[in-house]
Amino acid sequence: MSIQWVEQVLQLTVQMGTVYLLASLGEIYAERSGVLNLGLEGMMIMGAATSFIFSIAYGHLPAIFIAAVVGALMGFILSILAVDMKLNQVIVGLALTLLGIGLSGFFTFPEIRKNILLKLNPSLPEEMLLTQQAEKLPEIPIPLFSNIPILGKMLFSHNVLVYFSLIFSILMWFILFKTRIGLTIRSVGENPSMADSLGVNVYMVRRATTIISGAFASLAGAYFFIGFHPFWREGVTAGRGFIALALVILATWSPLRAILGAYLFGGVETFQYRLQLFGLGAQSPYFLAMLPYIMTIITLIIISTESIKKKIGAPASLGIPYSREE
Amino acid sequence: MAKTSRIPYNIKIQKRLYYSRKLSILTTFSAIIIAFGVAGLFFTIIGLNPLEVYSYIGGVFASPTLLLESFKRAIPIGLAALGLSIAFKMNFWNIGAEGQMYMGMLASTGIVLLHVYYGLIPDYLVLSLMILAAFLTGGLWCCLPAFLKAKMKVNEILTTLMMNYVAMYLVDFLIYGPWRDPKGYGFPLSVPFPEYSKLTVMFGEFAYGGLLLLCLTAVIVFIILRYTKLGFELKIVGENIEIARNAGINLSKVVTVGGFIAGGIAGIGGLTIVSGIIGRLRPRASPGYGYTAIIVVLLSALNPWLIIPVSIFFGGLFVAGDILQATLRIPGAAVEMYQALIFLFIVIGEFMKRYKITITRGVVE
Numbered sequence: 001m002s003i004q005w006v007e008q009v010l011q012l013t014v015q016m017g018t019v020y021l022l023a024s025l026g027e028i029y030a031e032r033s034g035v036l037n038l039g040l041e042g043m044m045i046m047g048a049a050t051s052f053i054f055s056i057a058y059g060h061l062p063a064i065f066i067a068a069v070v071g072a073l074m075g076f077i078l079s080i081l082a083v084d085m086k087l088n089q090v091i092v093g094l095a096l097t098l099l100g101i102g103l104s105g106f107f108t109f110p111e112i113r114k115n116i117l118l119k120l121n122p123s124l125p126e127e128m129l130l131t132q133q134a135e136k137l138p139e140i141p142i143p144l145f146s147n148i149p150i151l152g153k154m155l156f157s158h159n160v161l162v163y164f165s166l167i168f169s170i171l172m173w174f175i176l177f178k179t180r181i182g183l184t185i186r187s188v189g190e191n192p193s194m195a196d197s198l199g200v201n202v203y204m205v206r207r208a209t210t211i212i213s214g215a216f217a218s219l220a221g222a223y224f225f226i227g228f229h230p231f232w233r234e235g236v237t238a239g240r241g242f243i244a245l246a247l248v249i250l251a252t253w254s255p256l257r258a259i260l261g262a263y264l265f266g267g268v269e270t271f272q273y274r275l276q277l278f279g280l281g282a283q284s285p286y287f288l289a290m291l292p293y294i295m296t297i298i299t300l301i302i303i304s305t306e307s308i309k310k311k312i313g314a315p316a317s318l319g320i321p322y323s324r325e326e
Numbered sequence: 327m328a329k330t331s332r333i334p335y336n337i338k339i340q341k342r343l344y345y346s347r348k349l350s351i352l353t354t355f356s357a358i359i360i361a362f363g364v365a366g367l368f369f370t371i372i373g374l375n376p377l378e379v380y381s382y383i384g385g386v387f388a389s390p391t392l393l394l395e396s397f398k399r400a401i402p403i404g405l406a407a408l409g410l411s412i413a414f415k416m417n418f419w420n421i422g423a424e425g426q427m428y429m430g431m432l433a434s435t436g437i438v439l440l441h442v443y444y445g446l447i448p449d450y451l452v453l454s455l456m457i458l459a460a461f462l463t464g465g466l467w468c469c470l471p472a473f474l475k476a477k478m479k480v481n482e483i484l485t486t487l488m489m490n491y492v493a494m495y496l497v498d499f500l501i502y503g504p505w506r507d508p509k510g511y512g513f514p515l516s517v518p519f520p521e522y523s524k525l526t527v528m529f530g531e532f533a534y535g536g537l538l539l540l541c542l543t544a545v546i547v548f549i550i551l552r553y554t555k556l557g558f559e560l561k562i563v564g565e566n567i568e569i570a571r572n573a574g575i576n577l578s579k580v581v582t583v584g585g586f587i588a589g590g591i592a593g594i595g596g597l598t599i600v601s602g603i604i605g606r607l608r609p610r611a612s613p614g615y616g617y618t619a620i621i622v623v624l625l626s627a628l629n630p631w632l633i634i635p636v637s638i639f640f641g642g643l644f645v646a647g648d649i650l651q652a653t654l655r656i657p658g659a660a661v662e663m664y665q666a667l668i669f670l671f672i673v674i675g676e677f678m679k680r681y682k683i684t685i686t687r688g689v690v691e
Contacts, residue, residue: 096670116372297485
């Protein structure tokens with residue numbers, strides 16, 4: 001095990017973890033305001049599919065932007081259903097997840113994708129129309145810092161979305177816990193009728209956070225696809241949106257702790273790939289593939305034990321639609 | 327002209343005190359039709375004639391052979407949905423029917439292999455043991471998250487869902503590894519099931535035997551929910567957990583047993599896939615029947631009788647999906663998309679049922 005190997009594993013850990021980090025950042029805001037966005041997986045896979053198609057047609061930056069817009073749109077739909085129509089948030093979220101999986105599979109089917117790509121950009125060469133992979137986001141190592149042994153590779157040689165996710169988790173932590181806006185969001189999630197009586201527009205706050213969570217989930221999908229694993233197959237996100245949901249609980253609804261949790265899960269997944277390379281489980285990669293899911297279950301069990309549960313409090317009105325008594 | 331446009335629209339949303347059965351049926355059917363419309367929009371975007379697509383889908387229910395095929399697909403879906411109806415009745419959000427089905431497939435294949443490889447079980451016992459094993463394994467797979475929820479309040483949505491992936495990879499491991507048919511030219515398939523281990527033994531045609539099994543299960547679920555103590559307790563736990571606790575109901579016992587039965591029925595649904603539809607085990611044998619079952623059970627409002635026709639409809643959609651893929655080169659995901667749209671509009675229909683919307687125009691005094 002050379003230094004290079006350690007560096008590589010740490011770098012991959014951060015890169016894998018960023019998928020979870022981005023998805024959980026938005027979800028933390030939604031849940032803090034009392035909305036459970038169970039459509040995370042659907043929004044994530046829509047983000048991946050959108051970034052796939054648009055990065056081929058227009059390149060990386062427009063693809064990332066459009067993916068975020070698509071996610072925000074799905075978040076908006078969720079906000080109408082869950083906040084305004086006050087429907088059961090579990091059912092609504094599941095519906096959006098299934099919709100995202102269906103739509104992404106539909107629009108990325110080779111022949112349909114070819115039609116869409118031709119409409120978006122008629123000058124694309126033939127081989128681009130049927131390719132199953134996209135160009136990966138380039139890594140931008142930060143000069144000087146990236147030469148630090150071990151830490152350099154781990155923190156300072158990534159693509160732009162990884163930096164973005166780190167900056168945003170600090171920023172979003174600051175907003176959530178140190179500013180008035182954050183206080184408003186948290187009060188809406190703890191005691192909406194109190195917040196309402198103090199003049200806070202509960203519906204507006206919840207709509208906004210739900211849209212933010214959609215945009216971030218979709219961004220996570222886009223990052224996963226063009227930033228980490230640019231080879232398309234149906235259902236490419238494979239339940240990672242749900243893992244991010246578990247991560248939000250593990251992070252006790254704090255964007256800063258989400259960084260640690262995300263890299264923990266990223267580490268487990270990297271570890272699994274590395275073990276496969278070592279020949280461990282070469283005969284049966286399937287057991288190793290179970291690892292992230294089993295890990296999630298174990299995490300959920302641990303954070304549900306009485307002693308830990310006392311320390312972490314879920315937002316009191318999480319999942320409960322608010323309606324004003326008139 | 328400018329003046330008339332100033333007159334505001336007033337949208338008034340009132341809670342309905344009750345809704346009629348007629349309204350309920352009306353919203354359900356309009357949801358399906360609106361979903362058709364929106365899906366048609368997507369088909370038009372990609373340059374297909376939606377009417378052509380619909381005629382293929384409608385054709386499934388008009389042709390006897392295709393209808394029979396839809397019945398076959400409906401059987402695993404319906405069984406999983408029946409299991410879910412018990413789980414959802416007690417507010418246990420079991421998203422894991424898919425995994426429980428895979429465990430059912432795995433258990434029934436295990437029994438067949440015990441018989442074929444080691445000759446351990448006499449011919450006439452194989453099928454009944456398979457059903458038993460599928461029920462137990464599927465049940466245990468659901469029992470674990472149910473127990474965790476009851477004892478420690480572990481979020482069951484996430485645990486059941488994670489266990490789907492674990493079950494799927496477990497089947498992958500076995501079928502790419504020790505369970506691969508040695509005479510199968512290296513394909514990831516189990517040995518073909520012998521005739522007496524298939525559900526065709528009853529009527530010579532899986533659809534009939536399977537439908538009988540489905541109806542029988544519906545009767546059993548109906549009886550459990552309506553006439554047994556467990557069913558009564560399930561309902562109270564689902565409606566109000568505080569009342570259940572005060573009434574001295576043993577919460578963890580009810581949730582665990584309910585979860586066990588729910589998963590067990592889904593496990594038998596898995597058995598009908600390998601021993602009815604395919605006749606052997608292969609990886610990814612279920613094209614998401616377990617997720618479709620969630621839509622089916624919510625669409626039928628947890629009513630075991632309604633589950634049967636609704637799953638036949640969704641079974642037909644799967645058949646239509648295969649045909650569309652073969653003829654119009656539309657991806658199988660079109661069916662998933664269409665199902666999800668139906669689901670979405672059914673959910674919105676729930677809002678229409680609960681609230682009355684009146685739009686008037688004019689100034690409110």
